[in-house]
Amino acid sequence: MHVNHDPADPPAETIAFDDFLCVDIRVGRIVSAEEFPEARKPAYKLVIDLGPGVGICKSSAQICARYGIEDLPGRLVAAVVNFPPRQIGKFMSEVLTVGFADGDGEVVLFEPDHDVPLGSRLF
Template sequence: MHYTQDPATPPAATVSFDDFMKVDIRVGTIIAADPFPEARKPAYKLTIDFGAGVGVRKSSAQITGRYTLEQLPGKRVLGIVNFPPRQVGPVRSEVLVLGLADADDQTVLVTPELDVPNGARLT
């Protein structure tokens, strides 16, 4: 899923802290990245280890404009792990990997600055 937002856009509607806490955002490590030629838009199939509590999850990500397959294994990412699974062509996407659009409208992955364990939850 990719939404382009003008950085000058005002904030979205206010949400309560309790509603925000319903969104379970965790850190994981990409353990495999594969081509996804069946995707409608250029994308990769990702396998991500979110640690013992969440486990290994699969996703598709439209990040081919910024990353090569070789750059991805070992990369730390943030993902929403409690959205319902979504079928994307032949891939059952089990996590929404988070990214931001850069000035060229290419997705840049959201990553932790320092080392934290797989499965650490955004607080």
């Protein structure tokens, strides 16, 4: 599967709307962040509160280039909550925190521009 990182790439192949609905993306608030020195690429270990329906989940996020660890707690983020957990070194990443690549290819977190209830689903 090719993941678009270049804004000049054409759109991915067309999917049905029901396929989109299968991806469960929720908003959460970062509760805590810590260094992840064992990761192959610079990353943080995040603990995210995804609301009462999903709960508290862990995520490994390669966002070190654009975010200081002290700036992450309290920030709203979006995460895919229905992928299977993924073992990253000794850490189990339970959700995929999502973002966009900036002009340097570094991840910029996706965040709502207004406060929304934790666990709200993207549609």
